[in-house]
Amino acid sequence: MKVISFQNIIELHIDPVEAYRWTTEMIERKANALMPPKISMKPGDGIFCNVMPSIVSDGQGGLWGGVKVVTRYPHRIPSLDSKILLYDANNGDFQCIMDANWITAMRTGAVAAHSIQLLAKADFKTIGLVGLGTSARAAIHVLAKVQPEREINLRLLKYKEQELDFVKRFRNYDNLTFSFVDSTEDLVKGSDVVVSAATYLPNDIAPDNCFDEGILVVPIHTLGFTNCDLFFDKVFADDYDHVSNFRYFDKFKSFAEVSDVVNGKAKGRENSRERILAYNIGVSMHDINFAARIYQMTQSADMPAIDLKEPREKFWI
Secondary structure, three states, rough: OEEOOHHHHOOOOOOHHHHHHHHHHHHHHHHOOOOOOEEEEEEOOOOOEEEEEEEEEOOOOOEEEEEEEEEEEOOOOEEEEEEEEEEEEOOOOEEEEOOHHHHHHHHHHHHHHHHHHOOHHHHHOEEEEOOOOHHHHHHHHHHHHHOOOOOOEEEEEEOOOOOHHHHHHHHOOOOOEEEEOOHHHHHHOOOOEEEEOOOOOOOOOOOOOOOOOOOOOEEEEOOOOOOOHHOOEEEOOOOOHHHHHOOHHHHHOOEEEEEHHHOOOOOOOOOOEEEEEEEEOOOOHHHHHHHHHHHHHHOOOOEEOOOOOOOOOOOOO
């Protein structure tokens, strides 16, 4: 069994457009994935441990299974950490232990970019960003590369000068401009799209009247927008089972999975006035698909191997 490190993955220089393609193909093939809802344990305030299993097809006869474990500890740097166990689901053989921090960030960013492309109004120009960490950077990195011809103004919420670091990171992207706001209310009002990548928000970030007609809201970590559940025209999510226990789920005006929109089974945005909410819960089919692709890319590389010395006999006690 191989060990694939964060650095091993970074050295592959995977193009963000390729990450977007991997994401798109899994959304299209979601019906073929075996994916129970994630188990989320919260032992303390702002702390969580999520266990996320799935089995996915690569579309070429390969069947891959795995489990991702992602944890958040607010005083750890970085606060989020994740690992994947990957196995060949055709024969049950374990293939690798893989660091999943790059995967978590890039599949999260790619899914957010996919929702923006699919559900934002056609002429969107402004994106408000709450939470300017790794997930937000990944989302903009992917979106800017997938739509290099679209000029986008990023409205950044000021927070501990993270907005300055964010601008520095993207200063060489010709299709991006930047502006700063002092409050979440100012950020939401006037934005065509709002992406929240904050990993902890104790309350909703803005009152109803801040959300203009035609807005798309993408809460990457599902926090801060429960008031929108009650009056937005449409709500979409990457998986029904992951949101069906939301407090206001039964009060959604309209609900469908994103995969159903992609596959023509449900309608997405129908006009430029609809207020739309896209809950990208973060589902493990993307993680395992990414891990399988990366594992295949590293087959010829010299990487550490571990022999777990599993039992070889039927009766071993």
